[in-house]
Each structure stands twice: as C-alpha cells, then as structure tokens.
Amino acid sequence: MNFDVLEKPVKAEVIRPVAMRRRIKNHIATTLFLASFLIALVPLGWVLSVVVARGWCAVSRSGWWTHSLRGVLPEEFTGGVYHAVYGTLAQAGVAAIIAVPLGLMIAVFLAEYGSSLLARVTTFMVDVLAGVPSIVAALFIFSLWIATLGFQQCGFAVSLALVVLMVPLVVRSAEEMLRLVPDELREASYALGVPKWKTIVRIVFPIAAPGMVSGVLLSIARIIGETAPVLVLVGYSRSINFDIFDGNMASLPLLIYTELTNPEHAGFLRVWGAALTLIIIVAVINLAAWAIRFLATRQRGTRSYLRA
Amino acid sequence: MPRGLTAVRLNRAGASAELKRTDSRAAWRGDRLFKSAAAAAGSSIVVGVLLIALFLVIRAVPSLRANHENFFTSAKFDTADGKDLAFGIRDLFMVTVLSSMSALALAVPVAVGIAMFLTQYAPARLSRPFGAIVDLLAAVPSIIFGLWGIFVVAPTLEPFAAFLNRNLGWLFLFKQGNVSLAGGGTIFTAGVVLSAMILPIITSVSREVFRQTPRIQIEAALALGATKWEVVRMTVLPFGRSGVIAASMLGLGRALGETVAVLIILRSAAHPGNWSVFDGGYTFASKIASAASEFSDPLPTGAYISAGLALFVLTFIVNAAARLIAGGKVNG
Numbered sequence: 001m002n003f004d005v006l007e008k009p010v011k012a013e014v015i016r017p018v019a020m021r022r023r024i025k026n027h028i029a030t031t032l033f034l035a036s037f038l039i040a041l042v043p044l045g046w047v048l049s050v051v052v053a054r055g056w057c058a059v060s061r062s063g064w065w066t067h068s069l070r071g072v073l074p075e076e077f078t079g080g081v082y083h084a085v086y087g088t089l090a091q092a093g094v095a096a097i098i099a100v101p102l103g104l105m106i107a108v109f110l111a112e113y114g115s116s117l118l119a120r121v122t123t124f125m126v127d128v129l130a131g132v133p134s135i136v137a138a139l140f141i142f143s144l145w146i147a148t149l150g151f152q153q154c155g156f157a158v159s160l161a162l163v164v165l166m167v168p169l170v171v172r173s174a175e176e177m178l179r180l181v182p183d184e185l186r187e188a189s190y191a192l193g194v195p196k197w198k199t200i201v202r203i204v205f206p207i208a209a210p211g212m213v214s215g216v217l218l219s220i221a222r223i224i225g226e227t228a229p230v231l232v233l234v235g236y237s238r239s240i241n242f243d244i245f246d247g248n249m250a251s252l253p254l255l256i257y258t259e260l261t262n263p264e265h266a267g268f269l270r271v272w273g274a275a276l277t278l279i280i281i282v283a284v285i286n287l288a289a290w291a292i293r294f295l296a297t298r299q300r301g302t303r304s305y306l307r308a
Numbered sequence: 309m310p311r312g313l314t315a316v317r318l319n320r321a322g323a324s325a326e327l328k329r330t331d332s333r334a335a336w337r338g339d340r341l342f343k344s345a346a347a348a349a350g351s352s353i354v355v356g357v358l359l360i361a362l363f364l365v366i367r368a369v370p371s372l373r374a375n376h377e378n379f380f381t382s383a384k385f386d387t388a389d390g391k392d393l394a395f396g397i398r399d400l401f402m403v404t405v406l407s408s409m410s411a412l413a414l415a416v417p418v419a420v421g422i423a424m425f426l427t428q429y430a431p432a433r434l435s436r437p438f439g440a441i442v443d444l445l446a447a448v449p450s451i452i453f454g455l456w457g458i459f460v461v462a463p464t465l466e467p468f469a470a471f472l473n474r475n476l477g478w479l480f481l482f483k484q485g486n487v488s489l490a491g492g493g494t495i496f497t498a499g500v501v502l503s504a505m506i507l508p509i510i511t512s513v514s515r516e517v518f519r520q521t522p523r524i525q526i527e528a529a530l531a532l533g534a535t536k537w538e539v540v541r542m543t544v545l546p547f548g549r550s551g552v553i554a555a556s557m558l559g560l561g562r563a564l565g566e567t568v569a570v571l572i573i574l575r576s577a578a579h580p581g582n583w584s585v586f587d588g589g590y591t592f593a594s595k596i597a598s599a600a601s602e603f604s605d606p607l608p609t610g611a612y613i614s615a616g617l618a619l620f621v622l623t624f625i626v627n628a629a630a631r632l633i634a635g636g637k638v639n640g
Contacts (some may be wrong), residue, residue: 022535027581029537033429034618036421040442040511043504047448047456054605066567112582113346124348125357131627132360132620135593139616140360143367164360167353195335195341226451227568228593232600253451253568258531275452282447 005060051275058273059280068250070239078267081274082241087251090244091155092224095162100216103170104165110171111178112200118231132166138165138232153234155244158251161229166219173215177208210296214289221285222292226255252278332635364617370473370541371521371610379560379614383580385595385607397592397618399580403495404591407570408563410499411506416556418503419510426511427518428540454572457501462492462573469496473586485586486577493575496585501569506559513558517551517634518544550633557630561623567593592619 018026058064060076068083110119141161145151181204191197205212229306235248236258252274259270374393377384382396422442426435469489476482487493525543534542571594581587590598596612596619603609 007484018533018535022538026535026537029540033421033425036418037430037438037442039418040422040507043507044441044448046460047452050456050460051452092613102349102352105346106353109346109350113343116349117562118350118354121354125354126626127631128357128624129353129476131561131565131623133567133593133623134566135565135614136360136364136454136620137622138600139596139613142364142609142614143363144359145608147367150364164356167356171353195339197339198335200342221447225451227449227451228597231568231597234602252374253449256451256455257568257572272396273453275455278449279452284448286444286447 004176038259046192046280051272051279054268054272055274058269059276060124063272064277068240069255074262075264077269081252081255081277083237084186084250084252084255084274085277086240086242087155088224088253088278089251091230091249091251092162092220094156094159094244095166096216096220096270097222098159099163099166099170099219103167103176104212105192106167106171107174107178108200109112112196126168129164130172132160132164132224134165134228135232136162138229140164140227142232149177152246153248154240154246155249158210158229158232158249159244161233162223162226164221165226165229167224169219170216173219174208174212177211177215178204180211181207202212203262210292214293217285217292219288221282221289223252223283225282227257230254231257252281317413361620364613364620367606367610368452368614368617369610371607372614374607375611377528385611386413387589387599387611390605390607393607393611393614396436397615399589400592400595400615401618402581402583403574403587403589404564404622405500405592406581406585406587407495407498407574407591408560410495411502411563411586412560413554414500415505415507415510415559416552419555419559420514420552422507423514423518424540424544426515428536428544439512442511443508445504450505450566450569451572453501453505454569457497457569457573458493460496460500461501462625463498465497466490466492469494469586472496480583481585483582484588485584485588486579486581487575487586489586491575493573493588494586495574495581495588498573499569499585499625501573502563502566505569506562510555510559513555514548514552517548517555521547549608554630554634557626557633561626561630564591565593566591567597567625570594592616592622 061079061080064080065085067080069079069081070083072079105110106122110126112125113119138161141157141164145157145160146153151157165191185203185207186199189203190196194202230251230253234251234254236254237250241247241249256271256274256278257301259267259274261267262270274288336520371393372379374391375395376392377394377396379396381398383399384394384396385400386392386394426439426442430438466489469492472482472487473484475486480534483493521544525547526539529539529543570591574594575588576590576591577588594616596616599612603612
C-alpha cells in the first residue's frame, strides 16, 4: 500500500486566539464576581470593628461581668450586665430544653419515617415556621399565653417564643445529619434483629451526634440575640431576677434597647458594651459548634460523609 | 418482624455462640411507641402553625370589627382610645415593601456574584471557608445591625443620600421624603442595612443551586471554546434562574419581618409617606414592637395583632411562592 505523505495538514489552522471583546468581557465578569465577594466582607468587618472599638472599654472594666445595674444612676458609669447575661442565657437555655427534644423527634419522624402524607405536611409546616418573623412569634405567644391563658409577662413567655423560632432550625440541621448516615448501617442493624427504634437510638444517633450537636449550638446562637420577643413579652429590670416564671427580667438585647434612650455618655458606653458582650456570647457558641464538628471529623478520619 | 426470630449473642470467651430468644412482641411494641412519639412530634408542629394563625385571628377580629377606618386603605394608626379605634395598614405596607424591596435590589446582584464566585471561581479548598465567612453575617444579632445602621452607616450615607435627592429628585423614589435627611433615619438607610442582613440567606441558597449545575453542560460549553464568563452565562445562570428567584423571595421574607434593626433606624414621621426612599415611618414589625410596652387593653392590642396577622399572611405568601418556584430544591 502506498501513502502520500503531505508536508502540511490539508486543513487550515482553525484554533485562533480568543477575540479581544470576549476576552475583555471575561475579565470584567471575573473582576465583578471577585468584587462582590469582597463587598460582602465589608459589612462584617465594619460591624465587628465598630462594636469592638466602642464596646471594649466597658467590657474590659472590672465588675462588668459580676455586677448588675441595681441602684446605678443613668449618668454614672458603674455596675455591669451580669443580670442581663443571666437573663439571656436562662431564656435561651429554657427554650433549648424544650425545642431540642421536640426538634430532634420531628427530624427523626421526617428522616426515618418520612413517607406518609403527614410527613409531607410536616415538612411544609417546618418551612412555614422557618419563615415566621420573630415579632409574629412574639405576638402569638402574647395572645396565647398572656391574653388568653392569663399569665403575667415573664421570662418563660420569651422562652416559649424562642421555641417557636428555634424548632425549625433544629429540625433542618438534625434532619440533614440523619440523612447523611448511610443506609448500610441501618440495614446491618436490622439484619442482626435489632428493632427499628433501637437502631435509631443506638446506631443512627451516635453517628449523627457531632453534626446534630453543632447544629443545635448554631441554632441557639441564632435565637440568643432575638429582640422582638423580649420587647413584647417581658419587662426590663435593672437588678438580677433568678426566677424565670415570675417578674421582670433583663436580657442583653432588652438592656441595649432600654439604654438607647439614655442620653448620657454612660448610656452610650453601656449600649456598645452590651453589644460586644452579646457578640462574644454568640462567637463562643459558634466556636464551640465548629470545634465539635472539627474534632469529630478529625478523630474518625474515615467517616468523611459526616462533613457537611 | 416474624415471631421467633433469634439474635446471636457471643459470650465473653467468644468460644461458643449462645442463641437467645428475643421477645419479638416487646420489640414490636417499642417500635410502635417510638413511631407514635415521632409522629406526635411531627403533628405538634402542624398544630402549632395552625394555632398561630388561629390565635392571631381570634385576637384581631374584635378590633377589626371596632375599626372606624378601612383596614387596607387608611394610613392612620390611632389606637389611643379603645372605643374609637381608627387604624389602617396602608402606610405600614408602603414602608415595609419599600424598605424590603430596596434591600433586595441591593442584595440580590451582590449575593448572586458571591455565589458564582464561591462555586465557579474560588479554589475548591477555599470555597467552604469563604462561604462560612459570608454565613457569619447571619450570626450577628439584628439589634447590633440596628445600632451599626443608625450610628455608623447613616452618617456615612448622608452625603450620598443628599446627592441622590438633589440629582434624581424628579423620580418619585428619590424625592423629598417626610423626614429630614440629616441623621439618616430614612427607608434608604434601613434598606442598606437590611441588604447586609439578607445577604447570607440569598447567597447560601443560590450557592446550593449553582453547585447543582450539570457538569456535562459546563464541559460541553468549555469544549465549544467558551470563555469562563460564557460558560457561566450559558449554563450556570439559566440552570440557576429559578433558584435565584426563590432565594430572593426567601430574602424578601426575612426583610419583611425584620423588627428591631428597622425600629432603631427609622425615624417616625408626622405625615404619611409617599413612596419615596427618603420617607420615615414604621414597618409592620417595627410598629408592633414600638407599641409593645403598652399592650394591656384588648382592643388597641388587637389592632397591633391584626397588623401582625397581615405581616404573617404576607410572609407566608412570599415564602410559599419561593418554595413553589424552587420546586423543593431549596433549603433556607
């Protein structure tokens, strides 16, 4: 057989450099996308730096974390926010005690038993509840707990409103974590004759636990700074109140909102000090959530499916 | 589970396996109990949402009956005298919609840009940490955004607002509002602050949708010689369009219900507004929160609860629309 050997390819060179216009457009687009990410960092950095710069002076003073504002005049800058820190943590804590078991059970229902009509309706209602504004949740608890059942304004009413806001957050994160657990583990458990409920409690829960705990912590961090419920459901108090079921109770958002009307410089210092305190609490909870997730994925390197 | 099923249990030595009979009826009972507990928890949330609607309606109806003005068209909100209620939501609706819409107009392009950067441009290793940084914005409590807005952002924006008012004042959006520009307690400032607050949710939802773009489409576009921008325009954006719309609706839902930041920023106005971003006034949420300390008499309180009911219906419609458009692929 004979082949004619050509010196050049028959076809002309078709790969041409990208046209200038297209190249310029591409560069502009890349710059804009990068710029939009940088723009998002502006408010975050700005808020944090302002709060730290203005609040540091108050937070680093002795007595800020150990005293309340009892007997402190508006214009004198002494006392602290210990009563408000207690109120914030107590209200969020009680809310978490109610919302976490409820939210986890709903997540189990959706992830493990979720094929019925009820499950579909429940998913929809979780979505609805996630969209309910905090002020509407507060009004609901007001009309149910105070106006209809006749209880007094107290810290517990705030906790109930926080439950309404927290449950959808817990359900979302826990459901996602439960769905990440591979079905092979469930099937292996069933094959050994373990009943379904025991499989969920003993096999599925421990594997999903780090993710669920960090999800719960993140949802607490989300509701701990809610202001609308405390405005509607509890009165402000300048001294400590340990009883969540009775009487006025301070919390950090309520203290900030009340001190805003204080025209003195001490009011200014207290507002930003309380804001920084709130940010510190939220940051600590967030860090704890990250640490749990990080340690859990680190220890069991093979279980990469838990990384979300 | 069939009766008489056995479970194998190895004893300590592991030498001989001992067969143990399980009580399958007890196991079945435990299963039923657990399933009913889970189902009860599931139905409790359904009942809860229905109760929210029910109690708001129960408390709102007597006040709506006693109202002398048209609830939807009146701009008055006069509840001082329980026997002579005159309230309407026209002005609240206007301020709420205008502030949320301006927040949306500012936030959506930026959020889509961030989502595109995180999914298509940023190195895969850094995509998650960068996304977490944007999500941190959602962790900042809203009252702190409010403080930042009125004391820091408002003075900074004041010259810019004055510039817009001077040069674009012929457009109804930028004409002189019912509060003074000095101090910055306007819808304009509120919109800017709200846009920072709804940025994370729009970003995270769009990010999830962009990430689902079929790899094959992207590679096909690349094989045809498309530049990166052309890939984005021809594959990622068309695929993610419904997701971006849904994300914006979810962000809108957040902005509509935002309470304290808006309450701190907006200055109250003597006259009803007229669709200018330099108006002051109250949104639904901030109106309710501003009067919260005076809730005692059922009829005036009911007036505020009916405003809350209107807000509930509004956010419900917006969120339901978002879910419908996204067709269940959105989780926000």
